[in-house]
Amino acid sequence: MNDFAGIRALVTGGASGIGRATADLLADRGAQVAVLDLDPSGVDKPLLAFRADxxxxxxxxxxxxxxxxxxGGLDVLVNNAGIGAQGTVEDNDDEEWRRVFDVNVLGLVRTARAALPHLRSSSHAAIVNTCSVAATAGLPQRALYSASKGAVYSLTLAMAADHVREGIRVTxxxxxxxxxxxxxxxxxxxxxxxxERAALQARQPTGRLVTAAExxxxxxxxxxxLSGATTGTALAVDGGMQGLRLRPANR
Structure with a gap:
């Protein structure tokens, strides 16, 4: 596919994991791609690498x-940089709550704020935020992480409403x-x-972890x-975790 021919994309947290898989895929489909990361030393051509905190x-x-x-401009921003957290609401102190929100929520805000003036000049402007099933399903031992991703989900909807008339799609x-x-x-x-791996696999109806490529x-x-009519949307890639309610196996 070459649907991204002529598109200029920026991916945060793009040196590894989901971000790197996304940067590589967009480049394979014709985009010019820049990666922002705390440590972009492993990023090589055709990707462009920039260090950012x-x-x-x-x-x-x-x-x-x-x-x-x-x-030479910017058409797509992928807000992917983020960190994890474990525990109940009792298990993390105020400083850890501030740290996770500073990366997962305010990090997204800072990047979008800096990118918007460039996106307004694009005829194919899009922002995609990496959220989580934790925003829409109650998961044990993920209170802080879930709260940060719930904020990302709500922020995505608010940004979509704010910028739709500027021609900027947000999902x-x-x-x-x-x-x-x-x-x-x-x-x-x-x-x-x-x-632990078996337990994580079992809670997804497909019986396996999601891949970064997916x-x-x-x-x-x-x-x-090609998705010009899609905005204000949250797309689950969770092996059916959010929407499916299966009977126990063999019943």
Missing amino acids: VTDDASVRAAVTDAADAL CVNPGTVDTPWVGRLLDAAPDPAA VAGAIAYLASP
């Missing part, structure tokens, strides 16, 4: 400006548990990594010029 407004503004200059993708380096580290730290495919669908 989404918790620092000056860093974000400078990197977005540099990326837009290098690309989000809601992955289930994705087989990424972060999840790998989470599993490695568990008392029984194999049992989430990238959904992001590409939402960002594509």
Whole structure:
């Protein structure tokens, strides 16, 4: 497919995991792609790499400006940078709540704020935010993470309403548990990594973790010029976790 021919895209958190899979896919489909990451050293051509810390407004503004200059403009922003958190509402102190919201919510705000002046000059402007099934389904031991992704979901809808008449589409993708380096580290730290992986797989009706490539495919669908009538939408890529209610096996 070459539906992204002539499209200039920026992916945050694009050096690994979902972000890297998305950047590679968009490039394969014809886009010019720039990656923003805390450590973009592993990013190579045809991707352009820029270092940015989404918790620092000056860093974000400078990197977005540099990326837009290098690309000759900006049509698509993928707000993918984020961090995880575990525990109930009792298990994280105020500082950890601030840290996670600073990355997962305010990081998105800072990047979108810096990108909007460039997007307004595009005839195919789109913002895709990486949200989570945790925004729409109650998951145990994920209070802080769920709260941050609930904010991303609501923010996506508000941004879609604010910018639709400017020709800027805003959507989000809601992955289930994705087989990424972060999840790998989470599993490695568990008392029984194999049992923890089996439990995460079992809660998704497909019986397996989502792949980064599958989430990238959904992001590409939402960002594509072919999806010009799609805005204010949350697309679940969760193995049926949110919507399906299966009977126990063999019943």
